[in-house]
Amino acid sequence: MSPKRIRFVLPGLLVLPIYSWGFSYETPSISPESESGYEEKPGWSAESFAVAAANPLATDAGYQVLKAGGNAIDAAIAVQLVLNLVEPQSSGIGGGAFLMTYDGGEVRAYDGRETAPQAVNSDLFLQDGEPLEFNQAVVSGLSVGVPGTLRMLEKAHAEQGELAWAELFTPAITLAEEGFAVSNRLHTSLANDEFLRQDRLASQFYYDAQGEPIAVGETLKNPALAEVLRRVAAQGSAAFYEGEVAEDIVERVQNHPERPGALVLEDLSGYEALNREPLCTPWQQWEVCGFPPPSSGHLTVMQILGMLDQQPLLEAPLDNGASSSGWLHQFLEASRLAFADRGRYIADPDFVEAPGGDWSSMLAPDYLEKRSELIDEMSMGENAEPGNPGELAVSWASQPEQPEYGTSHISIVDDEGNAVAMTTTIEQAFGSRILSDGGTGLAGGFLLNNELTDFSFVPEVDGEPVANRVEPGKRPRSSMSPTLVFDQESGELVASLGSPGGAAIIHYTARTLVALRDWGLSAQEALNLPHAITLGGDVYVEEGRFPEATMDALRERGHTVSERELTSGLQAIMRLNDGTLFGGADPRREGVVMGD
Structure with missing residues (x-):
């Protein structure tokens, strides 16, 4: 393949020409951000292509590759x-x-x-x-x-x-x-x-x-x-x-x-x-495609969403969560049930058999309907138990949760x-x-x-x-949830999204999908929303982002609530009805979106 010349530059910035691998490059000079923490971003529109990543220099590298004729993989x-x-x-x-x-x-x-x-x-x-x-x-x-x-x-x-x-x-x-x-x-x-x-x-x-x-x-x-x-x-x-x-x-x-x-x-x-078979799950008008085990991401995200679809429709928890502690309660209880299944069943599929021999058993509509019936007015707290989506060759024990960060x-x-x-x-x-x-x-x-x-x-x-115990050559279970969304009727791409955040990746991704589909928010608006998570015990809400009234309402439902930093790093690109793209980058990190 004949090499193509790439101009590696951010528009309007001081550049220094250098030569490497036989191509001419111009190195961008970017001033680092002066502050850290939450800083709302406007979102970015593009006509034909877009890149969203966690650092402006990285985003620019992808942008320049696309401008030079590369594709999304490049x-x-x-x-x-x-x-x-x-x-x-x-x-x-x-x-x-x-x-x-x-x-x-x-x-x-x-x-x-x-x-x-x-x-x-x-x-x-x-x-x-x-x-x-x-x-x-x-x-x-x-x-x-x-x-x-x-x-x-x-x-x-x-x-x-x-x-x-x-x-x-x-x-x-x-x-x-x-x-x-x-x-x-x-x-x-x-x-x-x-x-x-x-x-x-x-x-x-x-x-x-x-x-x-x-x-x-x-x-x-x-x-x-x-x-x-x-x-x-x-x-x-x-x-x-x-x-x-x-x-x-x-x-x-x-x-x-x-x-x-x-x-x-x-x-x-x-x-x-390895090439894995992606998991693509119908979700009302969309089809959501995600990663199979050893990732627990897609299965747990779609369990949460599937159980929420069985619950009474409540007002979205917008305006910093003040308007609907009821939806947050449903979301947190569905998370408890999904994480109970996650801890029991999901691990490297080359070492662990899926319930009933097929991971889709965990997303069967009748199974999720039964699980959703366990969501009551009061929180189940730490008492969420795994369900029985299918017979197992081995009886697995649940795994205690460990934190992740990088x-x-x-x-x-x-x-x-x-x-x-x-x-x-x-x-x-x-x-x-x-x-x-x-x-x-x-x-x-x-x-x-x-x-x-x-x-x-x-x-x-x-x-x-324990399904996720250490074994030679085994891949540890992950929460990573890279997600591609499609329109069920046309088959066209709707969105690409995902986040860092350890086990909380699952909550960040699930809530973003709800915000995009059910609440009609843009990619950036969805990423700006405050976070609330539980791994099965205490509830953690994003520090300084929820009114005291919302946290008190959750406590009245039996949740143990405290504030902490929940530093997601969501990136999302959504195709709009007119075919253009609109991207969002998490306001909690230094990422940006670029495109033409």
Whole structure:
């Protein structure tokens, strides 16, 4: 394929010309945002294509690829690689991802989830028979799964890409070599993290001699990452999964000073990205397509929505939630029931059989109707029990919930109508807190995931095995919910959306779908709404976003309610009735939408 020239530039900004991979590029100079926290955004309109991602530099990379003739897959690759550089706390080549694509006729699901090393067993996170404290497990070599992102992107590109593979690495390599201005979000994440300084390479790269993080607006270069990306661009993913880069990953995992891991070179070289059968579920006039297990996202989202459809229609909780605590109650109770099923049944389908032999049993209308009947005027609190959607070959025990933090989402629609929804992660913020320089000996590098802590720490409960227990080669259960929505009658694409947020991804995605379909909100208006979640116990509402009267009304229904930060990172692009696109980016993060 003949290379095409890409202009890598944000309109109206100072640019510096450089040359890389034989193409001419112009590096954007973007001032980082001055503040963090909630800041409403206007939403963005586009006639033919749009990119939504968690950082302006990453969004711009995808935009420039589309302008150069690339498609949605090409743009997603460029976006992910730049996110690795500018938002290292959330995703990157040291982690994994789920990718949903639409090519105008077919929806595909690419599984780049990390896998457990072959040498581990179900006692991985037990010490003297007791589970490790969560952060002890995270900040260790024990938590590192085999990264899947690069091999997954390579597979998707081979099947659907337009531009040359190497071309898509140029924005990230350019920015890594020339440097980028550190954003307030990255600075704040570095300042607030209590563990990253313990890693020698990370401490030297992200902090000064006094342990202070690199300042907002300071130029940060990452020569080690640039070199690793150059190798992968030229040689394919084999340059990451074999040879010097792989050796460095294994060395750092095996030589963790406190809790070394069991990862070996054969785990990396043997990693395989998978094609999964997407789950597409009718939902009134729409068909919602999402990722199957090992993601719990689509199944749990659609269980919540299916149960809500059985409930009396109540006024939308708009105006900061003051107008309908009743809808919030229904939403939270449906979440309790769906999470009870999630904890019992959902895990890697190569290790765990679906109830009744088919995951769609969990979404059967008659089953959800029976589950919905359990929603009463008063909250069931922690007493939600899993249902019985179908017979099981094994009686599974439920898994206690664990928190997750480090994730990002990308939504793209190109001018041919192809679409991408990709959620990508290293699990916690900064993952395992292990930085690899790929054996380059240069400053910087990429962070390794702590994805194995998404497994249950306890392999069995009351003598029954937990479905999501650790096993060699297994993929840990995820909450990531990359979602593509279609009109049932015409089959045309309606929306691409998703979010980071750990288990709360499910709530964020479900509520956004309701806001888009039932409440008639735009993509941006839907993302601006305040959050309320429960994982089966207490209810958490977004700090400062709900009136006291709403929280009191929930308490009167039996909910235990408290406020906390619920920092989603929703991205959404919706096709309007006139065929144009309108995109939204979460006001809680620094993301933007760009398009023409």
